[in-house]
Amino acid sequence: MKYMIGIDIGTTSTKSVIYDEEGNYLNKHNVEYPMTTSEIGVAEENPAEIFDAVLFTVKKVIREANAKPEQIKLISFSSAMHSLIAMDKDNNPLTECITWADNRASKYADDIKENKDGLEIYKRTGTPIHPMSPLSKIYWLKNEHPEIFKETKYWIDIKSYVFYQLFNEYVMDHSIGSATGMMNLKTLSWDKDVMNLLGIDDSQLPELVSTTHIMKNISKKYAEFMGISENTPVIVGASDGVLSNLGVNSYKKGEVAVTIGTSGAIRTIIDQPKTDEKGRIFCYVLTEDHYCIGGPVNNGGVVLRWLRDELLASEVETAKRLGVDSYDVLTKIASRVKPGANGLIFHPYLAGERAPLWNANAKGSFFGLTLTHKKEHMIRAALEGVLLNLYTVYLALIEVMGSSPEQIKATGGFAKSEVWRQMMADIFDTSVEVPESYESSCLGACVLGLKAIGEIDSFNVLDNMVGNTYKHEPNKDNVDVYQSLIPIFINLSRKLSEEYDLISDFQKKHS
Template sequence: MKRPFEAQPQTNAEQSVVLAVDIGTTSTKALIVSREGEVHATHSVKYPLHVPRPGYAEQDPAQIAEAALEAIRNVMRTADVQEEQILCVSFSSAMHSLIAMDASGNPLTSCITWADQRAVHQVNELKANGLGLEIYRRTGTPVHPMSPLYKIKWMREHDDEVFRQTRKFIGIKEYVCYQWFDQYVIDYSLASATGLFNLEQLTWDSEALSVAGIEEGQLSQPVPTTQVLRGMKASVKEQLGLTRDIPVVVGASDGVLANLGLGILDQQVAAVTIGTSGAVRTTLKKPQTHPQGDLFCYCLTEDYWVTGGAVNNGGVALQWVQDLLQDEQTSGQAQSSQEKLERLNEWAAETAPGADGLLCIPLFTGERAPDYNANARGVFFGLTLSHKQRHMVRAVMEGVLFQLERVIRSVEQVGGSLTELRASGGFANSLVWRQMMADISGVETLIPDEIESSGLGAAQLGLFAMGVTSSLDAGWSRQAGSRYTVNADHHEIYTQLLPIYLGVYERLGDSFEQITAFQKSRYKPQERT
């Protein structure tokens, strides 16, 4: 039986805005959002991703915690918001991060991010014996190195000294909440992204804990996404310039909140997000996993569950081709990053759909959904002497969407046919990519006017948690925006190319393993930077 969600407290009518804090992979963004859903101001603070050796992807947790404080201070200053106007702070956060904490509350490790692939062997081991799929069906977290379950298992097997010193295994939002409140709490949505949380019982899963080699007490206390934290430490209030104790809604993951922010509470509509990575998500009324383990299933509230799949290579693939071709673009003249990006879009627009038969499998950082193959690599197929740089750009953009189309097909297997896609993220700024999305998927695509989906979702959840709204549907319109209908001729071209794309990918399975092994063999510890 599911645990009841916390009763919602009442609020002061003079408290007119929610301060949403979205902790992302490359930056933390703070937003001031009105009760009517208007974004008054935003402020982002960036931080680096460290790759100390191949397959690793880490960040400094203290740096991210400071970024959250800085973003809040600056957005309040920009919007000229007084603390008396703030109803609550509400969090959104990236998923799958892991930090080992000692008994004194100090981190023993960096923040190991979703992009980290060190646990490939542990994943393959559980896939081979079938236990991974069994755990997936109970937890909803795909069998992939991103999952904290496999990261902990890796640590137990390869870093025993740190493993034995660890009192708590937490994620980045838990780290921030601990700094603010001296409490280890994790919301149900982030808990259900760990691979350690039972979807039906909303408790830590005993078999998953056994596989990880840890006990329940080494994890944070699971709480509803609507849980309100009070008693902020005086030192944190001082850093934020606050004099009163502002309630903090523990919030949820960026993925489920993006669906909420886009107004997607219907399984016939799906969100498509492309930032650094990409994702497709729809919303169900009960937890449901995919028969082959293609999709995640994460909790939003007891009434809403988000299913879908994330791909590793979204905007990062376009950034790669931009960096690769920058000399050709600039022709000796300095250009800003935005100017370079605009040029790439021009090249793509000048190139026919299908890039004259050039395909790109853009798996430069391995892949998650639907195959969860960390050893997958990037490929250009069909190259001829007639192909130019502009074909490469178009092929990369199409390849990203081919991968998302594969996820869309898996989503439809669980939730039924989709009638609309709502797209957000950095790619939504590209008119070419927008139309391409509709043409490849064959589904009408809406680009909402406001694309701060995860931050808006956090604000909506905050209003619900504080009792301002009686349901998650805050009544904000998400129908306004630019609509892209399917170009039938272009869709037919992509319908012909997709089976070829899939065939190339499937035949490369063993080769992916071999080339990855070769790449790892060339790594020298003394080359670490």
């Protein structure tokens, strides 16, 4: 028996998943860590805690599988994008791990966008100009914290930090590199004009490598701790988003995957890098022959959690006593209301928004509220709002692709809800299928690993690894309702752009 281990370094936790050689899920272990949000805009984590989580999760799944070091065929990595750590000359962190959710670079992202040829930078790098990107974060640190900027010897991400601990060298895969806003998509190298803008050079950034690059000479003490051989192939891997598409077998032309966890994303794979004249979607690398285009949204399951905690306290208590999942209660309440929630629209921008607005100041709102609306209408409108927002990203994606997909593959926690799955089919007016894939980013990492070690030539092996569960077709009557709401939803969010900034300023002053 041989085993594969996929490691996913996430924003709130790291998980390791162990599979057999055929890609069958065997076990996983997850370690959570806190995020510091002590001030408005701050979203940081301790890199040492994340590294420990990698070590302990690998050790745990190997032990539980009773696997010997020589039975581990490969280890491959997935990681959240857009993190930044400043390292000093002694390779010690000068900052915490600044995550994608950190918003302190907002003013400087606006400056790049408006005064520093931001659209052209986006077209070359594929990362929309936004405070999430390391590009904006470094520019912010240069201007607001010059003492840190001057002391920084290396600018790295969390996966580069983990690899430095394990291998004593700084590397970054093309997938994570393409999410920094600093890597040129055509040359797969650090963009010279961006280097000049930031006042840094290539020597301060990790070496860019393929997503199938195999790391060698792992630290003996860490190999022994985890229970692996020093010769175990460790594949650098890619970002969680592109690997999720791979892990649900959605990498062929015209296939679209929608994931909704805490946040959400919609993605499709193409064979050449492509960007959007309006700067609405990202383009990230999977391999040199596979590029992922799409858009991330901040507001997915986080909206459900807000609804549950703030509007459904009594219902949640009852659900707990009955042993019923509180989210099932929420979607059941929503199902009492007709599609369109009697003309109530919810803009789900509770955490600002990336695609399609790329406006960190965007705020949530109900529109169309009347005395006839009840709690269940607000819940239904909020569930619809998350999907209507994703649909606007989908429209931008179709515009860039030049064609409409025939099917959407839906993944993430929301896919457990029949109500929400059908709602997606109706809003997108497209067939929705739920793949049967366990921990898609980790599985995608392992399949990428198989390609790296030369066991497979293509990703067709996924046809045997990923099954299907639910399938939903659009209901024509519901489609008609949503098609009449969509223009109102889109126009409102565009018209409120100035008001988002004004209310954001007000909240900062009076919170």
